[in-house]
Every structure is written in C-alpha cells, then in structure tokens.
Amino acid sequence: MTTKPVPIKPKVTRTGIRLLVSEILVMLLFLLFMVPFFLVVLNSAKSSAEIINSPVNMPSDWGLLLSNITTIFNHPTVQYTSAFLNSLIITVVSLAVIAFFSAMCAWVLVRNKTRWSAIIFLLFVSAMVIPFQVVMFPLVQWLRMLGNFLGLPLLGTYHGIVFAYLGFGCSMTIFILHGFIKGVPLELEEAATIDGCSQSRTFFSVVLPLLMPAFVTVLILNGIWIWNDYLLPLLVLGSSGPIKTIPLAVANFAGAFVKQWDLILTSALLAMIPIIVLFLFAQRYIIKGMVEGAIK
Amino acid sequence: MKRHRSVDILFMLPTLLAFGLVVLVPFGLGIYYSLTDWNGVSSNINLVGFKNFESMFREPQFIYSFLITLQYTAINVVFVNLVGFLLALLVTSQLKLRNFYRAGFFVPNLIGGLVLGYIWQFMFNNVLVDMGRTLGISWLATTLTGKPGTVIWAMSFVNTWQYAGYIMMIYVAAIQSIPASLMEAANVDGAGFFRRVRSILIPMVANAFTITIFLTLTTSFKQYDLNFALTGGRPALRFMEKGIKSSQLLAMDIYQTAMGNNKMNEAQAKAVVFFIILVVFSLIQVSINKRREVEA
Numbered sequence: 001m002t003t004k005p006v007p008i009k010p011k012v013t014r015t016g017i018r019l020l021v022s023e024i025l026v027m028l029l030f031l032l033f034m035v036p037f038f039l040v041v042l043n044s045a046k047s048s049a050e051i052i053n054s055p056v057n058m059p060s061d062w063g064l065l066l067s068n069i070t071t072i073f074n075h076p077t078v079q080y081t082s083a084f085l086n087s088l089i090i091t092v093v094s095l096a097v098i099a100f101f102s103a104m105c106a107w108v109l110v111r112n113k114t115r116w117s118a119i120i121f122l123l124f125v126s127a128m129v130i131p132f133q134v135v136m137f138p139l140v141q142w143l144r145m146l147g148n149f150l151g152l153p154l155l156g157t158y159h160g161i162v163f164a165y166l167g168f169g170c171s172m173t174i175f176i177l178h179g180f181i182k183g184v185p186l187e188l189e190e191a192a193t194i195d196g197c198s199q200s201r202t203f204f205s206v207v208l209p210l211l212m213p214a215f216v217t218v219l220i221l222n223g224i225w226i227w228n229d230y231l232l233p234l235l236v237l238g239s240s241g242p243i244k245t246i247p248l249a250v251a252n253f254a255g256a257f258v259k260q261w262d263l264i265l266t267s268a269l270l271a272m273i274p275i276i277v278l279f280l281f282a283q284r285y286i287i288k289g290m291v292e293g294a295i296k
Numbered sequence: 297m298k299r300h301r302s303v304d305i306l307f308m309l310p311t312l313l314a315f316g317l318v319v320l321v322p323f324g325l326g327i328y329y330s331l332t333d334w335n336g337v338s339s340n341i342n343l344v345g346f347k348n349f350e351s352m353f354r355e356p357q358f359i360y361s362f363l364i365t366l367q368y369t370a371i372n373v374v375f376v377n378l379v380g381f382l383l384a385l386l387v388t389s390q391l392k393l394r395n396f397y398r399a400g401f402f403v404p405n406l407i408g409g410l411v412l413g414y415i416w417q418f419m420f421n422n423v424l425v426d427m428g429r430t431l432g433i434s435w436l437a438t439t440l441t442g443k444p445g446t447v448i449w450a451m452s453f454v455n456t457w458q459y460a461g462y463i464m465m466i467y468v469a470a471i472q473s474i475p476a477s478l479m480e481a482a483n484v485d486g487a488g489f490f491r492r493v494r495s496i497l498i499p500m501v502a503n504a505f506t507i508t509i510f511l512t513l514t515t516s517f518k519q520y521d522l523n524f525a526l527t528g529g530r531p532a533l534r535f536m537e538k539g540i541k542s543s544q545l546l547a548m549d550i551y552q553t554a555m556g557n558n559k560m561n562e563a564q565a566k567a568v569v570f571f572i573i574l575v576v577f578s579l580i581q582v583s584i585n586k587r588r589e590v591e592a
Contacts, residue, residue, distance in 0.1 A: 033401055056423060133570055247411070261422065
C-alpha cells in the first residue's frame with residue numbers, strides 16, 4: 001500500500017492565494033462603496049459650472065471648498081449652525097426623555113406581574129408594526145387640536161416634537177429594556193428594600209445604573225433614527241417653520257436650488273460630517289448597538 | 297417586595313401618555329377617517345363606508361405604485377441579502393484590515409436616506425452620465441433614473457449600497473457565533489471552502505436569515521426618504537390611459553395623495569391598506585420564528 005504524501009505546502013499556498021484574491025476583491029469593493037463619498041468631497045470644492053463640465057475630475061482650486069462651506073453656513077435657506085443646533089437639541093433631549101421614561105415604564109412592566117402589565121406590554125410590542133404613514137396625518141390634526149385645547153402649541157415647537165418622539169420611540173425602547181430588566185436579579189432590589197430604600201429609590205439607585213449596557217443599544221438605535229428623520233420633523237415642525245433640523249434644511253435647499261450641485265453637495269457633506277465624526281469615535285458601540293437592536 | 301400601586305402608575309404615566317396621545321389616538325382616528333369624507337379642514341365629517349377603498353383600486357397611480365413597491369421590495373430582499381452575505385463572508389476571513397472594511401461598508405447606513413438620495417441623484421444624473429459619454433457606454437449616457445424601465449432598479453441599487461453593510465454586520469455576528477471547532481473539524485475532514493459554507497455556515501446562520509429578510513422586506517416596503525430625494529416619483533409614464541409617476545412607491549403615494557392632491561380620506565384609506573400588508577408580513581415572521589423555536 002502506498003501512502004499518499006500529505007500536500008502541506010501546496011495547500012498553504014492555495015489558501016495564501018485565496019486570501020490574496022479576497023484581499024484585493026474587498027479592497028476594490030471598499031473603494032467602489034466609497035466612491036459617492038469621495039465625489040461629494042471632490043465636487044464640494046468646485047463651482048457649479050466646473051461640475052457640469054466634469055464631475056469626476058480633481059477640483060482646480062481646493063480653496064473653493066472653504067468658500068462653499070461658508071456660503072452654506074450663511075445661506076438663509078440652510079442656516080447650518082441653527083439647523084445643526086436644532087438637530088442636536090431635538091436628538092439629545094428626545095434620547096434622554098425616551099431612555100429615562102421608557103426605563104421607568106419597562107421596570108414596572110417587568111416587576112409588576114399583573115394581567116394589566118401584560119396587556120400594556122403587548123400593546124407596546126404590537127404598536128411596533130404600525131407604520132408612520134397611517135398615523136401621520138391624524139397626528140398633525142390631533143396635535144393642533146390638543147395644542148389649542150391646552151393653550152400650549154405642540155406643532156412647530158421643541159417640546160411638541162420631543163413628545164412625539166417619546167410616543168413613537170417608547171415601544172421599541174421598552175421592548176429592548178424589558179428583555180434586559182428580566183435578567184436583572186430580583187435579589188438586588190430586595191436587598192435594597194431591606195436596607196430601607198423606597199420603591200423609587202430602589203429604581204434610581206440600584207436598577208437604573210445596571211441598565212447602562214442596554215442604554216447604549218437604545219440610545220444608538222433611537223439616535224440614528226431621530227437625527228436622520230425627515231417626515232416627522234416635516235409634519236410636526238413644518239418646512240417653513242422657525243425650527244429646522246438638518247434633513248429639513250437640506251431638503252429645503254435642494255428643493256429651492258435645483259441643479260446647484262456645488263452647494264447641494266456641500267450641504268450634503270456638512271450634513272454627513274457630524275454623524276461620521278461620531279462614528280469614528282464610537283464605532284464599536286454603534287455597530288454593536290444597531291446589530292443587537294435588530295436581533296432582538 | 298412590596299410595591300405601591302401609586303408609584304407604579306406614576307412610573308408608567310409619562311410613556312403611556314405620550315404613547316396614547318401620539319400613537320394610539322391618531323391610529324384610531326386614522327382608521328376612522330379612512331371610512332369618511334375627511335378633508336383635513338372641515339370639522340363636518342361623514343361616514344362613507346368603503347368608498348375610499350374601492351376608488352383606490354381603480355386608480356392607475358395607486359395600482360402602479362403598488363406593483364413597483366412589490367418589485368422594489370423583492371429586488372431589495374434578494375440583493376441586499378446576497379451582497380450583505382457575500383460581504384460578511386469576505387470580512388470574516390483572515391483579512392488584515394477586516395475591522396476597517398466592516399466599518400467602511402457600514403457607513404452608508406448611518407446617513408439618512410434623504411441626504412443619500414440627493415447624493416445619488418447627482419451620481420446618476422451627472423457622474424454616471426459623464427462616464428457613459430466619455431467611455432462610450434450608451435446605456436449610461438442617459439440617466440438611469442430618467443427611464444421608467446430602469447428607475448426602480450436604480451433605486452434598489454442605492455438601497456443595496458446603503459443597507460448591505462448593516463445586513464452584513466448581522467451576518468457577521470451570526471457567523472462569529474459558530475463554534476470555531478466545527479469549521480476546523482470540517483476542514484480536517486477535507487471539506488473545501490464552498491462545502492463548509494453550504495453545509496455548516498448557511499444552516500448555522502439560518503436564524504439570521506429570518507431577521508434580515510424581514511428587516512429588508514419592511515424597510516423597503518416603507519421606503520420614503522430615498523424615494524423623495526432621489527427621484528421625487530419621476531419620470532412620468534402613461535399607464536391605464538392616464539399620466540402617472542413611474543417611481544412613486546406606496547409611502548410616497550400616500551403622502552402625495554394627501555398633500556399633493558388634497559385627498560386626505562383617500563390617503564388614509566391607502567395607509568390602512570399599507571398597514572394591513574405590514575401586519576401580514578410580521579404575522580408571517582412571527583409564525584416562522586415560532587416554528588423554529590419549536591424545532592430548536
């Protein structure tokens with residue numbers, strides 16, 4: 001019987017070649033994926049005429065990038081600084097409100113084992129199926145009525161849109177936190193009670209700090225959604241109201257200055273920068289948060 | 297642990313209030329309005345039965361929007377998952393920069409559909425057309441978003457570009473949870489790369505397929521921002537002897553019916569149909585998950 005020699009060496013080179021091929025393939029795919037971003041930067045440094053002439057050439061004068069950015073900053077339709085601040089305020093406050101109140105609610109729903117809490121939880125979960133399209137028009141009318149009734153306008157205001165985001169964001173947030181709180185040992189809370197903590201003190205001092213890992217997921221999922229959201233701000237804040245978010249400002253600008261690609265692309269660039277900068281710093285958390293949110 | 301009912305209620309109150317006022321009440325109103333002659337202005341609202349539902353299925357624009365939404369969704373489900381899965385295979389191999397690539401492929405998904413829509417409008421109308429002309433590729437020389445036959449494919453292409461990196465990360469998470477010993481054992485037994493993918497990897501990540509398929513299904517079906525910014529529903533087309541918009545997906549059709557044509561009640565009826573379809577999707581998903589849990 002002849003023993004076949006084990007082909008160790010050829011096998012190694014074969015995997016080596018395969019690795020090299022996939023390395024080149026991924027590199028090419030990656031560059032292809034990034035092409036639109038390169039072109040946005042490239043064309044943000046051109047004049048409108050230069051873009052029409054050739055959208056793929058290198059810009060003749062990179063100094064135009066700065067002047068285009070200044071134009072967008074000072075443009076009355078965009079008002080980038082104020083749009084950025086509005087987006088920031090609305091996103092941060094909504095995130096805080098959603099995370100805080102949803103955690104309170106989710107905790108009660110987990111620990112208070114009655115038929116009612118089961119029904120309420122089911123209601124939150126089933127509401128995740130409701131598309132925005134089916135509620136958006138009645139919502140606007142209803143918020144206007146409610147604002148008139150309370151003497152406190154809800155349309156076109158910060159508190160109005162934060163309230164709306166709490167309503168739309170709480171179901172998914174409660175769903176994720178509910179699953180997480182179920183894993184928090186009850187003994188911790190019992191120990192706190194024995195040590196003399198009231199029910200609310202138990203929540204704020206013992207449970208809330210334990211929820212931090214789940215908060216990362218919740219903040220990222222809601223944060224990306226709210227920051228990029230276009231329809232809800234359009235309907236609640238209005239496209240010509242005093243408060244504009246970045247997506248509203250970009251849409252207004254692109255709608256009013258059709259084919260002014262130099263400035264449209266510069267405004268798109270400025271709209272992307274904050275989130276890309278954030279991603280560079282918190283990449284690991286963002287990817288983890290978004291993937292976990294999908295799996296749950 | 298003793299719980300105080302008053303504290304429990306107080307803890308749930310903010311979310312219940314927001315959820316009730318922002319989601320439940322408008323949802324109830326929305327279903328009611330779909331059966332009326334509501335026009336958004338007059339407070340004199342009369343029930344008209346299923347008239348709004350009957351008229352929508354005779355409307356060429358709605359029928360066309362419905363068909364292209366199905367087409368768009370089907371294309372996306374196939375391509376986003378295919379590209380996402382292939383990318384996941386590539387970035388879970390022993391590439392040197394695999395974490396860098398993962399982050400890179402993920403980036404488009406962080407930026408809102410609105411901003412991406414404008415960027416890709418520029419890509420299709422200027423960059424690709426310019427490339428088509430200089431390189432003499434005739435099918436690129438006229439914009440792909442300008443023809444009814446290709447516009448849905450162009451939109452799906454952008455959606456795949458935007459979404460594949462996200463889906464990739466879900467597959468990556470699933471692939472990484474496969475015990476390394478399993479793959480090694482198959483390798484020792486002489487299974488080649490494709491054999492290992494087919495016989496081990498795909499069955500092991502089957503759960504992830506359910507998640508990603510339904511994720512792409514619902515997000516494509518609900519697409520609005522990208523549609524609005526990329527094509528705005530254009531180009532025009534004659535269908536059933538009427539002029540219609542050839543890339544107006546359902547979500548955009550609902551918005552246009554209300555805001556463009558001032559038919560709030562008909563928009564609401566369309567939104568209810570839209571909602572019912574999404575409910576059917578999620579019921580199918582739940583039943584598949586249930587069946588899988590029984591098997592496991």
